[in-house]
Amino acid sequence: RGFSFSFLHKHKSIFAHMTTQSTLLLRKQLKELTKHPVEGFSAGLVDDENVYEWEIMILGPPETLYEGGFFKANMTFPKDYPLMPPSLRFVTEMWHPNVYPSGDVCISILHPPGEDRFGYEDAGERWMPVHTVETILLSVISMLSSPNDESPANIEAA
Structure with missing residues (x-):
């Protein structure tokens, strides 16, 4: 037996509601970070039309190998955020035990x-x-600042 049209319609409605909620939440978090910047990073949208793709700049923490460096990353949020986590990928090359070569x-x-x-x-x-993003x-x-050497993503950097 297949799904009934009413089930699909209802499911689509729930998904649309969740997408709207995640959009509102992400816009709120962006607004907060813009009004009240946090030391160590900046965040903004890659494209103003897409609240699910963020561009991040992280300042290398003091007293680490990364001190003084600027590291660009992209954060991608799923449509069911905040129920599921975003992914974060460094665009700047990063040699770190908890960052995959990708x-x-x-x-x-x-x-x-x-x-x-x-x-x-x-x-x-x-x-x-x-x-939150913060x-x-x-x-x-x-x-x-404190890598987790016990479960490295990049074994050579561990």
Whole structure:
């Protein structure tokens, strides 16, 4: 048996509502970061028409290998944000144990919510809808200062 038209229509309506909610939330977070900048990074939209693609500039944290550097990254949000986490990819080349050679960042708060099927992370370390762009980027800056060598994404950098 296939899905009924009413089910599809209802499902489409829920998805559209969720997309609207995520758009409003992301615009609110962008406005907050614009009004109240946070030391260590800046964030903005890649294209004013697409609130799901952000361009990030991170200032290398003091007393690290990255001190004084400017590191460009892109953050991509799923349509079901904040239920699911965004992804973050450095555009600037980054040599770090928790950054894949592709530039993709590997930190717990960007992993989908719930239990880790491999048992490395507690559910409380993974994505939760209370996280914001600010908390994500502060976690990335913290990662640059204190790499997690126990679960490296880039083994050679560990």
